[in-house]
Amino acid sequence: MTPMDRLRALPGLWKWLPAVAAFALYPLAANDYLLDVAFFFGVYTLLGLSLNVVLGEVGLFDFGHAGFYAIGAYTTAILNTLYGVPILVLIPVSALAAGLFAYLVVSPVIHLRGDYLLIVTIGFGEIVRIGLINNPWGLTGGSNGVVGIDNPVLAPGMVIENSLGFYLLIWCLVALSILGLENLQRSHIGRAWNCIREDEIAAKATGINVRGYKLLAFVLGAALAGVAGNVYASKMMVVSPHSFTFMESAMFFCIVLIGGMGSIPGVIVGAAAISLFPEVFRGFAQYRMLFFGAVMVAMMVFRPAGIWPCRRGFLKMPGRPAAAGPRNGSA
Amino acid sequence: MHLFFEQLINGLTIGSFYALIALGYTMVYGVMKLINFAHGDLFTLGAYVGYTLLVVGGAGVGHHFGLWGGMVLAMGLAAVILAVVGLLLERIAYRPIYASGRLPVVVSALGASIFLENAMMVVWGPRYLAYTSDVVPSAMIRVWGINITVLQVMILVLSFVLMGALYLVVQKTTFGAAIRAAALDRDTAALMGININVIIVFVFVLGPALGGMTGVMVGMYYRQISFTMGWGYGLKAFTASVLGGIGNIPGAMVGGLMLGVVEMLGAVYISAAWKDVFVFLVLILVLIFRPNGLLGEAVAEKV
Amino acid sequence: MGAPEVEAMEPARIMTPPADDVLLETRGLTKRFGGLIAVSDLDLDVRRGEISSLIGPNGAGKTTVFNVVTGIYRPDAGEVRLGGEGIGGWKPHRIVARGIARTFQNIRLFPEMTCLENVMAGRHCRLAAGFWTALLHAPGQRREERQAVDFCHGLLERVGLERFANELAKNIAYGSQRMLEIARALATRPRLLVLDEPSSGLNPRETEELIGFLRELSAEGLTLLIIEHDMNVVMGISDWITVMDEGRKIAEGTPEEIYHNPLVIEAYLGREDADEEGD
Numbered sequence: 001m002t003p004m005d006r007l008r009a010l011p012g013l014w015k016w017l018p019a020v021a022a023f024a025l026y027p028l029a030a031n032d033y034l035l036d037v038a039f040f041f042g043v044y045t046l047l048g049l050s051l052n053v054v055l056g057e058v059g060l061f062d063f064g065h066a067g068f069y070a071i072g073a074y075t076t077a078i079l080n081t082l083y084g085v086p087i088l089v090l091i092p093v094s095a096l097a098a099g100l101f102a103y104l105v106v107s108p109v110i111h112l113r114g115d116y117l118l119i120v121t122i123g124f125g126e127i128v129r130i131g132l133i134n135n136p137w138g139l140t141g142g143s144n145g146v147v148g149i150d151n152p153v154l155a156p157g158m159v160i161e162n163s164l165g166f167y168l169l170i171w172c173l174v175a176l177s178i179l180g181l182e183n184l185q186r187s188h189i190g191r192a193w194n195c196i197r198e199d200e201i202a203a204k205a206t207g208i209n210v211r212g213y214k215l216l217a218f219v220l221g222a223a224l225a226g227v228a229g230n231v232y233a234s235k236m237m238v239v240s241p242h243s244f245t246f247m248e249s250a251m252f253f254c255i256v257l258i259g260g261m262g263s264i265p266g267v268i269v270g271a272a273a274i275s276l277f278p279e280v281f282r283g284f285a286q287y288r289m290l291f292f293g294a295v296m297v298a299m300m301v302f303r304p305a306g307i308w309p310c311r312r313g314f315l316k317m318p319g320r321p322a323a324a325g326p327r328n329g330s331a
Numbered sequence: 332m333h334l335f336f337e338q339l340i341n342g343l344t345i346g347s348f349y350a351l352i353a354l355g356y357t358m359v360y361g362v363m364k365l366i367n368f369a370h371g372d373l374f375t376l377g378a379y380v381g382y383t384l385l386v387v388g389g390a391g392v393g394h395h396f397g398l399w400g401g402m403v404l405a406m407g408l409a410a411v412i413l414a415v416v417g418l419l420l421e422r423i424a425y426r427p428i429y430a431s432g433r434l435p436v437v438v439s440a441l442g443a444s445i446f447l448e449n450a451m452m453v454v455w456g457p458r459y460l461a462y463t464s465d466v467v468p469s470a471m472i473r474v475w476g477i478n479i480t481v482l483q484v485m486i487l488v489l490s491f492v493l494m495g496a497l498y499l500v501v502q503k504t505t506f507g508a509a510i511r512a513a514a515l516d517r518d519t520a521a522l523m524g525i526n527i528n529v530i531i532v533f534v535f536v537l538g539p540a541l542g543g544m545t546g547v548m549v550g551m552y553y554r555q556i557s558f559t560m561g562w563g564y565g566l567k568a569f570t571a572s573v574l575g576g577i578g579n580i581p582g583a584m585v586g587g588l589m590l591g592v593v594e595m596l597g598a599v600y601i602s603a604a605w606k607d608v609f610v611f612l613v614l615i616l617v618l619i620f621r622p623n624g625l626l627g628e629a630v631a632e633k634v
Numbered sequence: 635m636g637a638p639e640v641e642a643m644e645p646a647r648i649m650t651p652p653a654d655d656v657l658l659e660t661r662g663l664t665k666r667f668g669g670l671i672a673v674s675d676l677d678l679d680v681r682r683g684e685i686s687s688l689i690g691p692n693g694a695g696k697t698t699v700f701n702v703v704t705g706i707y708r709p710d711a712g713e714v715r716l717g718g719e720g721i722g723g724w725k726p727h728r729i730v731a732r733g734i735a736r737t738f739q740n741i742r743l744f745p746e747m748t749c750l751e752n753v754m755a756g757r758h759c760r761l762a763a764g765f766w767t768a769l770l771h772a773p774g775q776r777r778e779e780r781q782a783v784d785f786c787h788g789l790l791e792r793v794g795l796e797r798f799a800n801e802l803a804k805n806i807a808y809g810s811q812r813m814l815e816i817a818r819a820l821a822t823r824p825r826l827l828v829l830d831e832p833s834s835g836l837n838p839r840e841t842e843e844l845i846g847f848l849r850e851l852s853a854e855g856l857t858l859l860i861i862e863h864d865m866n867v868v869m870g871i872s873d874w875i876t877v878m879d880e881g882r883k884i885a886e887g888t889p890e891e892i893y894h895n896p897l898v899i900e901a902y903l904g905r906e907d908a909d910e911e912g913d
Contacts, residue, residue: 108615109615109619111622112622113623115360115366115573115577116618116622116623119569119570119573119614120614120615123570123611123614126607126608126611130605130608133604134604134605180769180770183768183769183770183771186771187775187779188757188758188761188763188779188782189768191747191751191754194744194747195747195755198744198745198746198747199742199744201706202738203744203755204705204706204726205704205706205726205730205735205736205738206730206735206755206756206758206759206818206819207726207727207731207735207756207758207759207822208727208755208759209725209727210727246562246566250441253437253438254442257434257435257437261434286449286452286453287449289449290445290446290449290450290453292442292445293441293442293444293446293447293448293449294442294446296438296439296441297424297439297442299438299442300428300431300436300438300439301424301439304428304431304432304435
């Protein structure tokens with residue numbers, strides 16, 4: 001058994017122990033800069049998890065996910081700067097806004113075949129970005145964006161304003177999301193999603209409401225991305241359209257794939273790879289992205305299933321060993 | 332009224348660019364079922380190659396062969412160089428990954444795109460580069476009261492000739508039938524004795540070559556090039572190929588031209604700032620009512 | 635076959651079917667694909683508790699009928715009624731909830747999921763848990779999952795596949811995959827089980843087991859509708875047979891009647907028919 005298999009075999013929540021320990025101990029060793037790096041790692045993890053619902057679980061090609069991220073960020077930015085609504089209150093509001101947006105725009109196109117859905121989602125992402133730049137009704141601040149966003153307030157006198165605070169905030173949100181997503185993955189909903197990914201027609205014929213579950217995945221994925229947008233907006237105190245480009249959407253896509261499609265630990269690893277890699281190579285400036293692109297290609301050549309592929313077979317009959325060895329998780 | 336026709340010509344010119352680039356996407360997709368995200372960067376590379384040949388060293392090539400000779404040479408060389416790069420791309424970034432499924436190929440394509448884009452930045456620098464005015468024809472002519480530049484005429488003529496030739500090859504020759512067969516069902520085509528490797532080489536040579544030539548043309552038309560060009564053109568061209576029905580070669584031509592015209596007219600008569608949104612809305616509407624694109628055929632799945 | 639005998643008989647029905655409790659019926663069912671008429675004006679009756687077969691040469695439109703009945707296609711004309719309720723044009727998952735389950739000619743399992751998970755997929759439409767109870771892993775949902783696992787494991791035992799419960803569906807033998815697909819269909823608790831060429835690809839021993847199993851299901855009260863090419867199977871277990879050719883019904887009746895029907899014989903022998911058994 002590989003170390004990963006040993007880790008997987010641990011019962012229930014115990015397998016998260018190393019991660020929780022690392023999370024708790026990290027701030028002791030890190031300065032503000034490193035905490036910020038870990039913050040963005042957390043944001044990318046949350047975004048990766050949100051796309052994983054759509055792409056990893058259901059297998060839908062969503063290349064416009066940055067659009068949902070943007071909707072969440074701007075909802076927070078606008079409502080906070082215009083009406084003074086507190087940041088933490090805006091977390092569910094942003095999630096709702098992004099989810100509702102997803103429901104409205106994706107419903108008419110949810111039936112499209114994979115590659116066509118891909119271009120349509122790219123289109124949605126671009127429409128959001130261009131819309132934000134063009135500053136409709138003067139709300140979005142155009143190319144410069146919205147400034148002056150508050151910090152989150154937990155209680156009177158307890159404001160999250162330093163790197164440590166944001167680090168804790170994002171990773172608590174990530175932890176909650178992982179809990180919920182793992183529950184969903186093991187439930188009939190996760191099964192339904194995976195059935196749709198494997199064979200849509202068979203899923204229909206087996207009694208699964210394919211359209212409904214696809215939409216559910218998109219709405220949930222958008223809502224989580226909206227939450228990420230909220231925290232991002234509060235940390236940066238400024239949002240602008242330049243943070244929500246197609247390249248961002250492409251990066252989320254890579255996080256899910258490089259980590260291992262459908263696999264929650266894989267997403268964490270993928271997010272680490274994508275967000276930490278440029279940090280590691282900071283010294284190389286120009287050649288950094290060159291190297292990054294080459295590594296992406298190499299990864300797919302040598303390990304296409306991802307770094308931590310999803311292991312099938314969540315349902316086990318007690319006392320019976322599952323089929324041994326990780327399987328290639330890609331369709 | 333004259334304005335309308337001038338905008339129409341502008342739209343057709345841009346549309347030709349989209350169409351030629353879209354052909355690269357659609358041919359590769361048709362046979363390989365892969366979206367070559369790096370294709371936009373290949374087109375950009377063509378523009379840079381053209382720049383190097385024409386402008387570097389003080390109107391290098393144009394100096395020796397004259398304005399038109401320089402242009403022909405630049406486009407020809409760009410086509411050749413891009414064909415080679417295209418083949419290398421296929422060998423290195425795609426061929427080893429086909430067996431792993433469709434999604435890993437997407438990531439690899441993205442990685443290749445990032446690599447190429449940044450490679451161009453490293454080699455040529457991050458700033459905009461300009462095709463100087465002495466390598467570009469600037470004459471204007473007046474036809475039926477409409478102003479049209481000689482450059483536009485050349486672009487339109489060349490584009491239509493290229494598209495026409497490709498159309499004839501694909502629709503009227505045996506080799507073209509083989510390409511269409513491979514695009515419909517690669518495995519069966521292979522079983523029928525069609526040499527798929529030859530077809531793969533063909534699409535990865537012709538697509539990038541056309542893209543490279545288009546890069547030179549865009550450089551001459553807009554005069555300014557940058558290493559991020561590929562992104563915008565690539566997305567529009569890919570949209571055009573989907574609009575026409577992805578995998579369908581005449582569809583890519585129609586889709587590209589249509590997209591250029593719609594974009595131009597949208598920019599002039601509706602709003603320049605929202606023109607890209609307008610284009611995407613047209614695409615989404617078309618796909619809602621014709622999920623397989625304008626010319627695409629619904630290939631029914633056997634249940 | 636003497637020509638005079640053919641002319642003396644009615645082209646379609648030999649006997650009117652007894653007007654027993656009809657579970658599934660179609661009236662005037664028509665389905666077109668572009669210019670091709672796959673099914674034309676079909677009246678089909680499937681009676682409760684019986685095993686009905688739908689036979690005919692390749693291309694007769696049998697699978698298309700199945701696809702319309704199970705909601706994969708919408709009918710262009712005509713009605714489909716289940717237990718008296720019109721279901722034509724309904725979405726597939728709604729039809730499954732109403733009580734029709736099916737298997738496919740080219741087995742369509744979920745290959746990367748375990749056998750148990752495949753059967754659990756069938757159970758899906760009978761689960762009451764919703765999104766929030768699943769998200770929170772509430773006690774009610776936990777209990778329901780456990781019960782579902784027990785139920786599906788029981789089904790696996792019934793078809794003899796319990797030892798493969800944690801094995802990926804793509805790894806088990808072809809014959810076992812067929813039985814798994816049937817188990818998955820049974821997990822939806824159907825009133826009517828629709829099977830598309832269930833014996834295709836099975837060896838004689840496996841076919842025997844299949845026939846025995848189908849008889850068992852029928853004895854328990856399940857209604858079956860089968861497309862089959864293997865005449866041994868058809869003649870052996872059918873209570874009623876409907877014959878199609880080129881989209882139309884050309885005959886129907888008991889196995890005995892169909893066996894001697896010259897129109898049926900002509901339809902089969904007059905074409906390139908791969909199946910030579912049982913004539």
